[in-house]
Amino acid sequence: MEPVKVLCIGGSDSSGGAGIQADLKAVSACGCHGLSVITAVTAQNSHGVQHIHPVPQKFILAQLDSVLSDIGADAVKTGMLLTGGAVDSVVRKVEEYRLEKLVVDPVMIAKGGRSLMQGRAREALVKKLLPQTFVLTPNVPEAEVLAQCRIRTVAAMEKAAVVIHKLGAQNVLIKGGHLQGSKWLGAYDVLFDGDHCYKFSSPWIDTRDTHGTGCTYASALASALAQGKNIIDAVWQAKDMVTAAIKNGLILGKGYGSVNILGKIITNRRG
Numbered sequence: 001m002e003p004v005k006v007l008c009i010g011g012s013d014s015s016g017g018a019g020i021q022a023d024l025k026a027v028s029a030c031g032c033h034g035l036s037v038i039t040a041v042t043a044q045n046s047h048g049v050q051h052i053h054p055v056p057q058k059f060i061l062a063q064l065d066s067v068l069s070d071i072g073a074d075a076v077k078t079g080m081l082l083t084g085g086a087v088d089s090v091v092r093k094v095e096e097y098r099l100e101k102l103v104v105d106p107v108m109i110a111k112g113g114r115s116l117m118q119g120r121a122r123e124a125l126v127k128k129l130l131p132q133t134f135v136l137t138p139n140v141p142e143a144e145v146l147a148q149c150r151i152r153t154v155a156a157m158e159k160a161a162v163v164i165h166k167l168g169a170q171n172v173l174i175k176g177g178h179l180q181g182s183k184w185l186g187a188y189d190v191l192f193d194g195d196h197c198y199k200f201s202s203p204w205i206d207t208r209d210t211h212g213t214g215c216t217y218a219s220a221l222a223s224a225l226a227q228g229k230n231i232i233d234a235v236w237q238a239k240d241m242v243t244a245a246i247k248n249g250l251i252l253g254k255g256y257g258s259v260n261i262l263g264k265i266i267t268n269r270r271g
Contacts, residue, residue, distance in 0.1 A: 003033040004226045007067060008219060009090060010079025010107070011040040011052070011116070017250075017258030018212035019079060023219040029241065029261045030223035035073060037063040039086045046211070046253030052116070057085030064093040075101035075226035077219050078129075084120035091128045101225045104133045104169070105218035106142050131168035135231065137218045138164070140178040151179070154188050154199065161192035170194065171231055175217065177210070187243070191235055200235055202243045209249030209257030216259050217242040 006027045013019030020036050027034035039060055043051040067073070076099050081087045094102060106125060108117045117125070126146070130136065140151050146167065147160035154176065161172040176188040187205075191198045220241045224234035241261060248263030 004031070004223070005035060005071060005073050005075075006030075006032045006219070006222050006226050007035040007037065007073035007076045008079070008222075009037040009039060009064075009076065009081075010105075010215070011042055011082065012038050013212075014041075014043055015045050015211075015252060015258070017046075017252060018215045022212040022215040022258070022261075023077060023079065026216045026219035026241070026245075026261050027223050030220055030227070030237075032074075032223045032226055034219075035067050035071060037067065040080055040082045046255030046257065048255070049116070052082065054082050054086070057083070057089055060086055060089040061093070064089060068093060068097045068099075072097075073099065073226075075103065075222040077103045077105065077222035079105050079215055079218070080107040080116050081121055081125065081129075082116060083118055084124045087121050087124035087129055091124070091132065094129075094132050100134065101222065102133050103135045103137065103218050103222040103225065104129060105137045105214055106146070107214065108142050108145060126167055133169040134225070135171045135173055135221060136164065136169040137173045137175060137214070137221065139175045139214060143174045154179070154185075154190065157188070157190040158192070158197045161190050161197065165192050165194060173221075173235060175214065177213065189235070189239060191231070193231060198232060198235075200239050202239060205243070205246050207246060207249050207257075209251070209259065210246060211252075211256045211258040213242060213246060213259050216245050216261055220261070 008023035011019045024034040041053045147163040173191045189200045220238035224237045245259035245261040248260040250260045
């Protein structure tokens, strides 16, 4: 029997905490085989992103063709798509290879505040990629940009999910970790599937070691979908896994640590 295959498209994180490195760890932890296409190379550490080098569109297309023409993918997850060319490349190959289970994590801003998506890339994401997206996974700041509204409550997350859904994604999952008051209310995520809003909650974990949370969550979600789970079960599995990864966060450098989805194998928590 062939392994379940998940293609991760995004930027490389030299600190190993987020980006493609986090994607592949999450996919492996879910029991799937991870494939990768690099869209940008970053120089970053626990303090933030210092430099970004975009991969030329021609080479992004070459990577996509190499993997998809030979191995294929049961699901696809995108992370950092820095340039309009990167977005256009994904759009073209999703259509060409008829990829249906596409999870898009709209990575816009790094934890340190650096922009990870150029203006034309953002426009292409909304106009071209979202209509092909099965699940969109913005955090609260990203959802505010996409919905063009402020989000301060779970109810506002629900309204924003409805607005964003109109941009074309089949499902919109807004992650509430940035929501004010989460420390007391718990970590709420909201899913809108076009008909109903569903809420997913977990206890709040008071930690600064959350680098890579979004990448890990979206990759675990793509893996669950690749394994044939429905959207509700897939979100629960991904949320449970990312909650455990946050709980087992790693100390890396002198800044923000990273989530650790391999908590049973690697241990090094602040304490």
